[in-house]
Amino acid sequence: MDTRPSRALRPVVMAVALLCCLGLVSACSDSPREGSRGRADSTERAAQAAAPRAVEAVDDLQNGYLKVIRDVLPSVVQIQARNDLGSGVVYDGQGHIVTNAHVVGDERTFRVTTANSEDEFTASLVSSYPQQDLAVVKLDDVPKGLRAARFGDSSKIEVGQIVLAMGSPLGLSSSVTQGIVSATGRTVTEGSGDGGTGATIANMVQTSAAINPGNSGGALVNLDGRVIGIPTLAATDPGVADSTAPGIGFAIPASTVRSIADQIIKEGRVTDSGRAALGITGRTVVNDDYEAAGVAVVEVSPGGAADRAGLEPGDIITRLGDTDITTITSLAEALASARPGERTSVTYTRNGGEKTVGVTLGEQ
Numbered sequence: 001m002d003t004r005p006s007r008a009l010r011p012v013v014m015a016v017a018l019l020c021c022l023g024l025v026s027a028c029s030d031s032p033r034e035g036s037r038g039r040a041d042s043t044e045r046a047a048q049a050a051a052p053r054a055v056e057a058v059d060d061l062q063n064g065y066l067k068v069i070r071d072v073l074p075s076v077v078q079i080q081a082r083n084d085l086g087s088g089v090v091y092d093g094q095g096h097i098v099t100n101a102h103v104v105g106d107e108r109t110f111r112v113t114t115a116n117s118e119d120e121f122t123a124s125l126v127s128s129y130p131q132q133d134l135a136v137v138k139l140d141d142v143p144k145g146l147r148a149a150r151f152g153d154s155s156k157i158e159v160g161q162i163v164l165a166m167g168s169p170l171g172l173s174s175s176v177t178q179g180i181v182s183a184t185g186r187t188v189t190e191g192s193g194d195g196g197t198g199a200t201i202a203n204m205v206q207t208s209a210a211i212n213p214g215n216s217g218g219a220l221v222n223l224d225g226r227v228i229g230i231p232t233l234a235a236t237d238p239g240v241a242d243s244t245a246p247g248i249g250f251a252i253p254a255s256t257v258r259s260i261a262d263q264i265i266k267e268g269r270v271t272d273s274g275r276a277a278l279g280i281t282g283r284t285v286v287n288d289d290y291e292a293a294g295v296a297v298v299e300v301s302p303g304g305a306a307d308r309a310g311l312e313p314g315d316i317i318t319r320l321g322d323t324d325i326t327t328i329t330s331l332a333e334a335l336a337s338a339r340p341g342e343r344t345s346v347t348y349t350r351n352g353g354e355k356t357v358g359v360t361l362g363e364q
Helices: 002-022 023-031 032-075 253-268 305-309 326-336
Strands: 074-079 085-090 096-097 109-113 120-129 133-141 162-167 175-188 200-207 219-222 227-236 244-253 280-286 292-300 314-318 343-350 355-359
Touching: 002 023, 032 074, 032 162, 032 175, 032 219, 074 162, 085 162, 085 227, 096 253, 109 133, 120 253, 133 253, 162 227, 175 244, 175 326, 200 227, 200 253, 200 326, 227 253, 244 253, 280 326, 292 305, 292 343, 305 355, 314 326
Parallel strands: none
Antiparallel strands: 074 085, 074 109, 085 096, 096 133, 109 120, 120 133, 162 175, 162 219, 175 200, 200 244, 219 227, 227 244, 280 292, 292 314, 314 343, 343 355
């Protein structure tokens, strides 16, 4: 709201008060209508002056949107697998495209449509990394004029920033939705049904921009025209079966995307996940009230973090560091926020007795 009209009124009121103090009381009291009319005229003039500025601000914002869309949308593609449809972002001039692992699934070849052409191109899988729900495919023939997107610094993302989500929701290619960054640093576990990878992903960007099936793998873009994330999933509404919660979507941050994509392009696979691991296979256990109560160790990886700490099959993990562990998902989320080589503690029960040991986390 523009506050200029109220600022414009203060000099008028002070001038009247000063004249009254000088003895011109009759002038102050005899012409109330003229004073009111003056104040009204001043307010109207201020409003008239503010109106063009408001229109100019709206035009500037709209022009900013249009520029971002013109710059980035040509770098967002539609990816058609045998049984799935999603989006991708052109990563470089060699035809590499980054997308979600759940978009490519188990397929190795794909049909790709770019934003500025109705022609279909074929692409082949380079590698998929389901643990982070990211994958890279490569166009078999690079079309002329293919434009790589510019990726931003996701560490500088702030809550409240305006963002645009670009992709192919429900097969509607080159669609754009608008929202803000609602939160940062979210750790989210996606479902393993309906083609989901079941991955637990840390540091995700939460956004109010609409993310629908088909948006996955597309671009979350700031008003500088930089990709700051890859839209991946929307929150589900627990009160409505098979329904997403409107205005709550999540994107993998650009820093993670670049790290994984660079390794896949250079090495053909992920060689440094940056993700901490305990080195166990586990399952959720329940207490006498059928409430989740911890993670039972089913198998210990030889030489892994848990093995070195002395954990054994049958132990029930109840805490990692300061975090209570009740399910295999809560354990995965606690590990997602840690780093390989980090020193922490594991609390577990064995034969009814509780123990706590130090552990140096390994790498997934």
